[in-house]
Amino acid sequence: MNYKKTLATFAVAAFASFSAQAQTEIQWWHSMSGALGEWVGDIAKDFNSKQKDYKVVPIFKGNYDESMTAAVAAFRAGNAPHILQVFEVGTATMMASKGVVVPVEKIMNDGGYKFDPKSYVPAVSGYYTSPNGQMMSFPFNSSTTVMWVNLDALKAAGVSTDKLPQTWPEVTLAAAKLKASGHKCPVTTAWQGWTQLESFSTWHNTELATKGNGMRGMDARLVVNSPLHVRHIENLGNMAQQGLFVYKGRAGSAGANFESGECAISFNSSAAYAGVSKNAKFKFAVGTLPYYPDVAGAPQNTIIGGASLWAMAGKKAEEYKGVAAFFNYLSDPAIQSANHKRTGYLPVTMASFKMTEESGFYKQNPGTDVSVNQMIRKTTDKSRGIRLGNYVQIRTIEDEELEQVWAGKKSAKEALDSIVKRGNELLEKFEKANKS
């Protein structure tokens, strides 16, 4: 029975080497690829070099919906990661899934760290705070919707670039001038549901869904067929028929059409900064989202996109201490400010914003503060954020119905009514599946 002895020796050796390390490994599943993937890797490396007890291991699991699907499968099989990066669209799902996550506030308090949700930008912390006031996830990479402008194209069309268009009438006027000068794609938009319906709503302090856009309960229902919404989509539809607004596809595909110079004005995430500054061969500027000047309360604030970090349930206490230590590291204003400058994601705490401002970054890089200024405002019940179940499907419904308007097959009212009807079916279904 010699081999048994050998096996035992191996086992002892393995165990010894394991305990000699005595380092607790923290798995972090994320969806950051390319330059942002390197960024995540650098964060983990820096954290691991600064202390010896924990080792954060970042693992790329595909884009946002792929990594979430992977985490769901892993959780069902009992081997979920410690930390999961979830996009804002998945927030309601994560919050409603009881026993799946551990609130970030609890982890920080258990770990012995001071955690003050008030230090965060309200529009950010509000998004990730449960109805009972507990902050559920750790804001990691947040962006918001802004207007990207090709200054060269505007100049060539005779549009003043001293002051960018601020309102929708001004944008329409600029688009008309661009078109008259022979421009093929004056205005386009990426993420049409996010920019033209969701952020549009909070920017005008108007509800997209009842119950404060779902922030106050799962029985929220869409009201995105209000006169203001109909008016806006009707305007865009008319612009599409006149060739002033050109549709360039779902998700972020219109971003490429702006970077190539094909489209002059584009609505997209503020996090497009890295790509635009790298690829654009023209002078560009970032402007605030336009609004209708006759709407009371506009402009209010835009809502965030991006993702937050969730701690998954069912891990050892020691491991949660490691998660807390890592979150504490990420809370350092100096680290947050550096991340903001590197990626174009928002500074999520007031302290990191002040620090970035004092460093003179916004003066050297004009326009980088536009997104911040849109966000750092006191939010209202109607603008705090959006939290709807089955949101991935609702976003798709928004895409499907808006396309019918751009193609001239449906009126704005018909399309928005249909979004409300189809979306509410999904909200009812979600409420039923998650009622406690």
Added chain:
Amino acid sequence: MLSLGLLILNGDKKVIFKSSWLPWVLIAPQAFIILVFFFWPATQALVQSFQQSDVFGTKVEWNGLENFESLWRDDTYLASFKTTAVFSILVAGLGISLSLFLAFFADRITRGAWVYRTLLILPYAVAPVVAGVLWLFLFSPSVGLASFMLEKLGVQWNALLNSNHAMALIVIASVWKQISYNFLFFLAGFQSIPKSLIEAAAIDGASVWKRFWTIQLPLLTPTTFFLLVVNTVYAFFETFGIVDATTRGGPGKDTAILVYKVYFDGFKAMDLGGSAAQSVILMFIVISLTVIQFKYVERKVNY
């Protein structure tokens, strides 16, 4: 009666085993695979279609026919039956006729035949999503080669907002992907037709087309029938990757075929109950289509 060792060949050309257990052993590996990769998942889908659960599966509830009823209430789901029918007929029809056409000519080539054959078989090695992306680029409105040439011909190509263009795009990508498979079977079919039959007809003065319609095509009916079944199943089940990579079901829902919605609801939106209900419906459609094909179309087949 002719005896071949283990087998007996009786008068009806039917093969009968002498041993009572050997046939079971021989089909066991295949039966095992079908059990694990078909019956087990299909049963799971059937069970899940009557359930409703949250995303992480912490709460699972039976909800009877609710998943099916909510599909019935969804107008866009009902509309996608029509979309699927149009798509499947186009994919199976074009896929089979084009590959028959190609195989007919590849069969007549004498020099360098293997080059043509290899090139024609190549697309089969391409993954559906890659095929989708390939055609998406070719037909991309601002940079695509195909859309550029269409524009030269005066066609304002816009698959983003024009439903017919979008449908054409997914049909082309799906057919292109499947042509190689069909081609292989047709080519083998052509080559198995005895040369003497063709030569005899040629001596009698039958033209190439006459020989094709009266000799080759009738002899190819078993192959054609087999491909009809396989291509229908392909169009119904295996094309979601192509749709996801090209149109994502748009514009509106005009290219959202049934299987794409199964994929989207299950894997992107993580509504397992709803997705399972759809896949059960889809399974019954394909089973009944296959039964119809075997019952009615097979009568026209000469073996």
